[in-house]
Amino acid sequence: MPNDDARRGIGIGEFDNGVTLADVGELVLVERISLLCRSGPGSSALGADEVVGIGDDAAVLSISSGQIVAAADMAVAGRHFRTDWSEPEDIGAKVAAANLADIAAMGAQPTSLLISLGLPAETTLMWVERLMQGVIDEAARAQARVIGGDVVRADAIVISGMALGDGQGRPPVRRAGAQPGDVVAVAGILGWSAAGLAVLTRGFRSPRALVDAHRRPQPPYRAGIDAARHGAHAMIDISDGLLLDLSRVAHASGVIVNVDSALIAIAEPLAAAASAYNLDPLYWVLGGGEDHALVAFFAADQELPVDFTAIGTVSQLHDAGTGQLSVTVDGRPPQVESGFTHFS
């Protein structure tokens, strides 16, 4: 009944656009977010695995395999997203995707999200509801649900997500495990988000496909589970750039990874934008992050799962003492920046 009371008391759409968090206060905000998370097409008060959902001190989940996968990802306004470049739904979906992709990159099924929000008091309730709708929708794409979180006042918008997943009895697919001879294969798109950012930075809004890819990445969650089922030796999601994330696998596995650029098909929108800006599209493909494609490593005689395309191989073990590069492109040192890091 509390659900029904909440609907009657403060139904979605009851407040107009201008109502701020300072106007309604924390309790109404939390009630509205809870209501959003519990509603939506086809959903019941609790998801399949939820014993206790939003509204208690903690959520309780039942995970039959007994193997829980957990990851966290934080996004800050002005650094990870811009409220003038993206709709609130897109921002919410993007933060959710970054969190859920980490679960998929272990070969696990995402089940749950916790979202903590730091928000200025002048933020409108509508903006927060639209943000959370984006979170909820992206979670649904991954077959996961929002089960909890926190809201606090802050000077700048900060969104902190934590994703949980079910290992479903499969061994987790880690960064360590890639072996010489392995095929390196990608599911999802590469470089579109970086190209979309380049478009936005130059003040344009098209090609629309690139801008959309930047605003709202769509990680191939199912492909992560498929890779695990096909016995992937190692896997990572591309959040900071293909070369940088490949180097993380290479370091963890103690191998050298070679990307064969001839295997990378450059899609039409990428080619068009690169041509317009007089850039090599490989700059985005190799260095751009945030698409959350999955890169997995398979034995050479293993048929690749649907959605995966080979882009290279593990050429040999890495000899740590010699200063060898851990990632090469066409057998040579990469000619582009390797990816994004904070603070530097």
Next chain:
Amino acid sequence: MPNDDARRGIGIGEFDNGVTLADVGELVLVERISLLCRSGPGSSALGADEVVGIGDDAAVLSISSGQIVAAADMAVAGRHFRTDWSEPEDIGAKVAAANLADIAAMGAQPTSLLISLGLPAETTLMWVERLMQGVIDEAARAQARVIGGDVVRADAIVISGMALGDGQGRPPVRRAGAQPGDVVAVAGILGWSAAGLAVLTRGFRSPRALVDAHRRPQPPYRAGIDAARHGAHAMIDISDGLLLDLSRVAHASGVIVNVDSALIAIAEPLAAAASAYNLDPLYWVLGGGEDHALVAFFAADQELPVDFTAIGTVSQLHDAGTGQLSVTVDGRPPQVESGFTHFS
């Protein structure tokens, strides 16, 4: 071996106090935090339940009961803590406590923490390491470990935690479930943190016990599990104030809760500070949050677990239509503010 490499490469204490995150960059910061989380007396690379720890896309935990409890809590500099009032270890411990107490309040055993940090580039590496040491130490008090998180650049310090726990096969103790005739009982201290804040706000640093309680609350984690074992009907941790948090249980359970002020012993430091500031110490006891005491509801014929003291009873069912108060003190409307809320 990566652990050994990390120790050799960037051992704890190798950098001096003035080195900032801008100097060392994200990769060194993450490596240092990982190193801290893996080291410490008696710890191995992984905790008892960890299959995969820090350093992969996600952590993997084995929870034998298959029942996971999850909660989140975010803290922002200037609102939840002040870097001039608290040492970084205290701030870390306090954020960890707020997260872990929510797990204990469900009657579950805390197992794991994920900590995401938004940090200005001029933050020193030493400050972050001391913060994380506080997190790690408080997690150890609760028999939990730090298994993951994220670090990003931000204009103000923000600390976002997510705690996980093991339900251990017991039914979760929720906010709903309190029944007329139940005894309301508290484990832990009440009002000390609020009194300590009052002391600090007035520019003083003593009574030290109160200031310490504000800087570093010590939730009675074991008492939460004991309460569940003793069949508690409902439970909550006092994070926003006794009356406000009791009202949450009262609403969720549909009952009226009465606090008997004669049952509340006022400890000496509280009495002394209240006398000095010409205040009623009940103001802090009833309205002050952040001590993370646990309040549980037991059947009248149930012997209270060690650490719990009765402070009131559930007087009757709440009749939602009549505008009755859901919490009374000595049978009358409370005479103090009920607790802390954001945005208002």
